[in-house]
Amino acid sequence: MQITLRQPDDWHLHLRDDAMLEAVVASSARHFGRALVMPNLVPPVTTGEAAREYRNRIEQAVQSALPDSGFKPLMTLYLTDTTEAADVVQAAADGTILAVKLYPAGATTNSASGVTDLSRVMPVLEAMAQHGIVLCVHGEVTHAEVDIFDREARFIETVLEPLRQELPELRVVMEHVTTRDGVEYVAANDRNLAATLTTHHLMINRNHLLVGGIKPHYYCLPIAKREEHRLALVKAATSGDERYFLGTDSAPHTRSSKESDCGCAGVFNAANTMVCLAAVFEEAGALDQLEAFASLNGPRWYGLAPNDASMTLRKSGNASPLPPPVQVGDECVMPFDPARPIYWEVI
Ligand code: NCD
Numbered sequence: 001m002q003i004t005l006r007q008p009d010d011w012h013l014h015l016r017d018d019a020m021l022e023a024v025v026a027s028s029a030r031h032f033g034r035a036l037v038m039p040n041l042v043p044p045v046t047t048g049e050a051a052r053e054y055r056n057r058i059e060q061a062v063q064s065a066l067p068d069s070g071f072k073p074l075m076t077l078y079l080t081d082t083t084e085a086a087d088v089v090q091a092a093a094d095g096t097i098l099a100v101k102l103y104p105a106g107a108t109t110n111s112a113s114g115v116t117d118l119s120r121v122m123p124v125l126e127a128m129a130q131h132g133i134v135l136c137v138h139g140e141v142t143h144a145e146v147d148i149f150d151r152e153a154r155f156i157e158t159v160l161e162p163l164r165q166e167l168p169e170l171r172v173v174m175e176h177v178t179t180r181d182g183v184e185y186v187a188a189n190d191r192n193l194a195a196t197l198t199t200h201h202l203m204i205n206r207n208h209l210l211v212g213g214i215k216p217h218y219y220c221l222p223i224a225k226r227e228e229h230r231l232a233l234v235k236a237a238t239s240g241d242e243r244y245f246l247g248t249d250s251a252p253h254t255r256s257s258k259e260s261d262c263g264c265a266g267v268f269n270a271a272n273t274m275v276c277l278a279a280v281f282e283e284a285g286a287l288d289q290l291e292a293f294a295s296l297n298g299p300r301w302y303g304l305a306p307n308d309a310s311m312t313l314r315k316s317g318n319a320s321p322l323p324p325p326v327q328v329g330d331e332c333v334m335p336f337d338p339a340r341p342i343y344w345e346v347i
């Protein structure tokens with residue numbers, strides 16, 4: 001069995017910088033046409049100028065790793081309490097950025113500069129609504145008293161819905177939705193709202209993380225939830241509904257920083273995302289919807305054409321090996337282990 005689709009894009013990717021960027025970029029460039037690159041570097045990418053410089057570094061890394069890939073990084077700006085509306089509008093108008101990323105302060109890896117209170121960024125959000133600039137949202141509240149498994153649902157209720165009431169013209173992507181609440185919220189709103197889904201949240205639940213020993217390589221944010229939530233995500237991804245599309249949230253960390261007293265959040269799935277998705281969609285009886293999810297719905301939301309190139313996936317009789325760890329100096333980054341045999345390969 002095999003299927004051919006338009007070349008996919010990744011609408012949520014962490015490529016990092018320097019040696020890590022050079023080490024991991026080929027894993028994305030090998031399969032994806034474009035990726036929306038997250039701005040949570042240290043320090044974060046907060047200005048149009050910084051985004052242009054970062055894009056140049058990514059393009060150079062692609063040139064040395066996989067020059068013929070044609071892989072195109074699309075950039076985001078990291079919204080802070082002091083972001084200037086004029087800089088955002090200019091960076092979008094001149095094609096530097098495709099979207100702005102909202103991290104609630106303290107929500108995840110390198111989010112210390114995130115927004116402390118939405119009222120502080122209202123002028124920027126108003127300008128974005130007016131100019132049709134997309135806001136990509138890490139949708140978790142960060143209050144210490146809110147349980148980590150409830151943070152997404154609480155965000156929808158206390159932050160996202162009030163924001164969308166106030167600014168209905170703002171185009172919002174709920175990034176890496178991990179709950180049935182998230183899927184239901186998207187399904188109930190047919191204007192100016194979409195969601196990305198990650199590869200790993202379609203494949204693992206919190207038991208994978210916690211049963212039989214703690215598995216730090218499954219630790220990511222938002223944290224994996226109960227199986228019933230995973231099933232809701234699979235249903236959304238495989239439905240063909242154009243509001244859902246792929247954002248891998250591939251987030252490389254070195255092995256030692258994950259296998260640690262205070263392990264970093266992030267799953268590195270760039271290299272095996274497409275074979276994993278083929279398995280998920282096959283199991284759901286929805287292989288015919290994989291192209292919409294991975295290759296068509298994202299560009300449509302962003303007003304871009306789908307890629308011209310194509311990708312063929314083939315199912316073989318033997319399970320494919322995991323991608324090898326990626327070497328970064330004398331450290332390595334471990335690939336996502338989908339916790340089941342995968343019979344698909346990209347040919
Ligand atoms: C991301 C990272 O490492 O940059 N980690 C993660 O678990 N997803 C940050 C993020 O997207 O939340």
Ligand code: ZN
Pocket residue numbers: 012014038249251
């Ligand atoms: Zn992310």
